[in-house]
Amino acid sequence: MKQKAVLAFSGGLDTSVVVKYLQEEHNMDVITVTVDVGEGSDQKKIAAKARHLGVLRHYNIDAKKEFVEKFIHPAIKANALYQKKYCLATSLARPLIAQKVLEVAKKEKVSALAHGCTGKGNDQVRFDVTFGSGSNLPIIAPIRDLNLDRATELEFANKHGIPIDSVSKKFSIDQNLWGRAIEGGNLEDPYAEPPDDAFIWVKTKNLPDKPRYMEIEFENGVPVSIDKKTLNPVRLIEYANQVAGANGVGIVDHIEDRVVGIKSREVYETPGAMCIIEAHSDLEKMVHTKHENKFKSIVDQEWAWLAYSGLWQDPLKRDLDKFIDQSQKTVTGIVRLKLYKGGLRVVGRKSKHSLYRHDIATYGKGSAFDQRKATGFVELWGLQTTEANKLADKR
């Protein structure tokens, strides 16, 4: 009997090449697993493609709700933006996909785990570390092992009759509920502007002439309603994506430091994430003390780094989650955003836990803040700074 391998399968170029490779070079039966993490991939088409490639069995696992609750919500609480820009859409989905692959591997008693990641990216780290944290099975990663490039893969696909759609020919795409990553093609020139046809979620032309306001309500750090509509966690993110995308909000274009050291030019569409994180972090500033704000931004950055760099399972990440969860007890309230022709701005916020006090902040008459007390405070606050400068003058 042939040995079996289970493969995380997206239906794209890389994973399709891997199916054929496992069958032909390793003489293995392939079980494909596609995990639906939302926004758009046609699961029926992917299943048909797997069958066309002659797999032994194909699993389609709907993990949208789990993805939102266990991965996106923690990321929102952590205001997670890697290098201040990237909302981690791909990074968050990988550990979940790998976990589902492991579940199938156990059920099917396979002898190897496989993925279609290259040796140049971050995804290999996320898959390998999740696989390694949950099993001792060998990992086969043909694209990496054979040092394959895209042109060679396309050739291989042609030779083996693997159908490739036109978008995959132009760009390498990865998408889920939290965002869409676009790589390759002319985007590899960091000075070249991405062509409009790279974007599917965010409108780039003929944008509405009127601003669109969006009201996001949070409870304990988690978005629960938008525009006064209580939506389930998956629907809420889809809704935010639609509204923001229609108003031109959500394109990110930046230079990213990958785990393996490569600098890459990354282009993303992350309309919903952009609005939700902007609103969430604004609300935090209103309800947290200045000490909490200062410290949490350090924790947030570390959290984003761990999630980005494939260390989702690290004990440090679990510890940070505990801290972050505790910090969200007061993050309840409403933030109002204004979206206009690609611009995004917070224009209002309110919370029952607000630490903002109009009576002391006001420049108007009758403030409860006695300015005279500030003199002594400032003198002590700057004591060492002024002293050091006076001494420096004498040196």
Ligand code: ARG
């Ligand atoms: N650079 C991002 C990350 O590492 C996105 C990768 C997207 N992958 C892709 N095959 N296009 O999370």
